Amino acid sequence: MSTTDIPRRAGVPARRERRRSRAVSRGDGRAAALFLAPWFAGLILITAGPMVASLYLSFTDYDLLTPPEWIGPENYTRMFADPRFLNALQVTFTYVLVSVPIQLALSLALALVLDKGLRALPFYRSVYYLPSLLGGSVAVAILWRQVFGADGLLNQFLAVFGIEGQGWVSHPDYALGTLVVLNVWTFGSPMVIFLAGLRQIPQMYYEAASIDGAGRVRKFVTITIPLLSPIVFFNLVLQIIGSFQSFTQAYVVSGGTGGPADSTMFYTLYLYLKGFGSLDMGYASAMAWFLLLIIGGMTAVNFLASKYWVFYDD
Incomplete structure (x- = not known):
């Protein structure tokens, strides 16, 4: 075995450890995203979505029975x-x-x-x-x-x-x-x-x-x-x-x-x-x-x- 192979082989465990660490991090990220998904769904569907819809409706004439009609800032x-x-x-x-x-x-x-x-x-x-x-x-x-x-x-x-x-x-x-x-x-x-x-x-x-x-x-x-x-x-x-x-x-x-x-x-x-x-x-x-x-x-x-x-x- 040549002396030049020793550092190369010594670096193999370190690379494997880094790959393992990245895999664990990705797994933790997926788990966190999975647990946060209901909250993000609620934020988008229950809070942010209705707020954006309300902002749009504030510039319309809307009676809940017919489609909204854009009237600009007239309501304000x-x-x-x-x-x-x-x-x-x-x-x-x-x-x-x-x-x-x-x-x-x-x-x-x-x-x-x-x-x-x-x-x-x-x-x-x-x-x-x-x-x-x-x-x-x-x-x-x-x-x-x-x-x-x-x-x-x-x-x-x-x-x-x-x-x-x-x-x-x-x-x-x-x-x-x-x-x-x-x-x-x-x-x-x-x-x-x-x-x-x-x-x-x-x-x-x-x-x-x-x-x-x-x-x-x-x-x-x-x-x-x-x-x-x-x-x-x-x-x-x-x-x-x-x-x-x-x-x-x-x-x-x-x-x-x-x-x-x-x-x-x-x-x-x-x-x-x-x-x-x-x-x-x-x-x-x-x-x-x-x-x-x-x-x-x-x-x-x-x-x-x-x-x-x-x-x-x-």
């Missing part, structure tokens, strides 16, 4: 000449801008109370979280209608003190307020997130502040809020998105009409009425994409503004 221009659309936009923005801050303030206050080490804390967490699980259900919306109805529990309670109530859900000035209260009542989810964030704040900061003579308010303003600001930002974004998508409460409480006098005509409810009530699916699709732009714009504003008030503990 119609929206701003539609008084009910503008009213739905105003009602929804009012609902979001009023209910979200109150809900976050209430959930943070309760999280601060529960963070004090109460006995049976898991029980209280479960009780307070329960409304978040039920708040979007039809049953709770029906219950809410009964509570704020003319003969509801609220008026019965007021009658004990000699106060004459009214049909809160049937009065244009108060109907939206009942839905705001319903949304605020579902504070459990942000409260639990706030509670988890409070548990992550090191106690040494509070101890150092106590040594310096800081009171509770000072500690809350200078320690709790800055260190909890990422959690506040997270809850704020989620609750704004969820509030813009609210539908069930308004549909059930108003009987599916957005009344009285369109005072509870949420954006999503009007979208539903146009798409499935009037069979104007092209217009409804345009509304859906405009809502996406609104939510995206609100989220972008929050992210841009977050650099001025959200602080991350490095």
